[in-house]
Each structure stands twice: as C-alpha cells, then as structure tokens.
Amino acid sequence: MGRPPCCDKVGVKKGPWTPEEDLMLVSYVQEHGPGNWRAVPTNTGLMRCSKSCRLRWTNYLRPGIKRGNFTDQEEKLIIHLQALLGNRWAAIASYLPERTDNDIKNYWNTHLKKKLKKMQAGEGDGGEDGGAGASEAGAGAAAGGGGKRPSVPKGQWERRLQTDIHTARQALRDALSLEPSSAPLAKLAAAPQPTPPGSTTYASSAENIARLLEGWLRPGPGGSGGGGKGPEASGSTSTTATTQQRPQCSGEGAASASASHSSGAAANTAAQTPECSTETSKVAAAAGSAPAFSMLESWLLDDGMGHGEVGLMTDVVPLGDPSEFF
DNA sequence: AACTGACCCAACCGCAGGTAG
C-alpha cells in the first residue's frame, strides 16, 4: 500500500528555516544527539516534519560541514567518483566528509555537468552526455548495476559494495595522481585555499546560528523580512561569511564564536556536541581538514593496494586521462 | 535605474531499504 505521508500536510511549516528554528533544532540535537527525528518536532515544538528537521541538520547545521567553493581537487574527485559510482551522491559524499550529498549533487548539476558537456562539445560531438551521462550508465556497469540503485539480489550486494569501494579508491588514486606536485589531498587540504576570504567556511552549528541570529536580529538593508533564505541564510554562510577555519569540536572554537554573539544556547550546546564524539571522525575532519583527508587518503591508498583485493581493482576500467577534463 | 534571464542553493517530494513489534 502507499506509504502515509511522513507528516501531516496541515500545520507543518515549510520553506526556509528561521534562525530561531535552527536554534531549537541545534539545541535539541546537542542534547539528545541526532537520530529519532520523529520525536524532534514534538519535543522541540518545531512545526516542521521530521524529515525536514533531519535534512536541515545534515545539510546545514551539522558541525563539520564545509561550505563554499569546491577546490580543483574536490572537483576532480567528484567527477571521477560520479563516473564510477553514478549519481550515488551519498556514496560520493562519503569520500568528501566535509561535503553533504546535497551540496555535491547541486555542484554536479550546476557546474560539473555543464563543464563536462562543454568539454565534450569541445572534443567533438561525442555521444550526448558523453563523459557525464554516458559514464552514468557506464558507471552503473562498472559498479555492477545501474546508475540508480538497481535491485540487486542480496547475495550480490556485498560484492557490489566491495566493487564500489574499489572503484572509488581507484578514482581517488587517479585524482591524486593528477596533482603534478604529487601533493596528496592532505597537503591540499592543509594549505590555505587561494579562494577569496570567506568563500570557504567550516561551519559549526554554533557559528551558523550565531551568524544567522546576527543577521536576523539586525535587519539588514532592504528589510530582511525574515526569511532564512535571505542574505543571512545563504549569503552569510556561503559567500559573505568571514573565514573561520577553526576546529569544530574542540569546544573552544564554537564556544568562542557564539560567545561573542551572546547566543548562550548555541554557545553551550555546540560546545558539547555529541556529534563530536560519535559521528565524527568526520567532524574531526572538519576540525582540521588535513587529518581527515590524510586519513582518508591513507586508508584508500594503503588498503586495497596491499591486499589481494587488487584483483578486483584490475577489473575496473579507469577513465581516460582525467586531465582531459581540464 | 529598470528589466530580464540565468544561475545557484536550500528545501521539498516520493521511493526504497532497514528494522522493531
């Protein structure tokens, strides 16, 4: 039978989140930890459906999310992974711990798809969609199924997962090998990005909230009118935010950030993020992206290469020289 | 200065898988 709606359509607020709502959500998650989303709206009084709460948290409020411009390296990695895994954004995102699947998806749809198409056109009419689209199908093939989650009998699931992992590792290896200086991701991540100040922000929830509140409480020019979608929500976090590459979970960063904004709730809640202990090697990753990248890198490179699994790897047909893309 | 279209991103929607009862 059809599933019931995840939440009643009546009385459920939709649209952009307000800073107040963010605060409520963050406070709740800090206290209870992420999960049990069903209970969030009732326990917090938020007029949002559970799904919306979860999405808001995972895509925006969760500590350790890196916002802003994608680096070349990230871009290449995404292209490779997309080619290999297809539109399995969650899987791809797992290789970019600081990026959300939604972010990657958006970036792919808005930038990379176009970019690749352009390349294709430049190379001469290849098949429509060529690199991207074709790879989408091909990716599925490489991964053992379709681009979209194919219905794979359970017995094959494991093997497929394994294949996915190997293909992804290969992708990363390829991407890494692009770096002329052979500087691995760690180096790249550690080095200050040449992006303009504020373009790349590691947003802790507290910082987010603080910024949001700041904008919210101080009606900006042109009448903020309120919406979360206003300059505060998107602008401040992605483009106009000040560069704050500081540790997420140290407590110090978050606390100090919000302390200056007198948003006590955010301050003390963020300082003791449960995320820090559980979900996050990812967050630790954000804390200093370098360690995370190097961990990822070493995992990808050490493992797989040294083991008998290489056999599987050899089945993977690597893409053409990725540098062709650029 | 006003208008228009393209771009971008946060959020929504519906489906599928997993799991507890």
Added chain:
DNA sequence: ACTACCTGCGGTTGGGTCAGT
C-alpha cells in the same frame, strides 16, 4: 512472516541573487 514505522537517498523545484542589456 507480516506490518508499520523510521530513516536515507536521489530527483526536482521554488525563489533569491547576480549579471547582462
């Protein structure tokens, strides 16, 4: 074994912003 519920995922959309005219 079955059902209902919860969560995760990918596709799509709404609307704000920006750049060009």
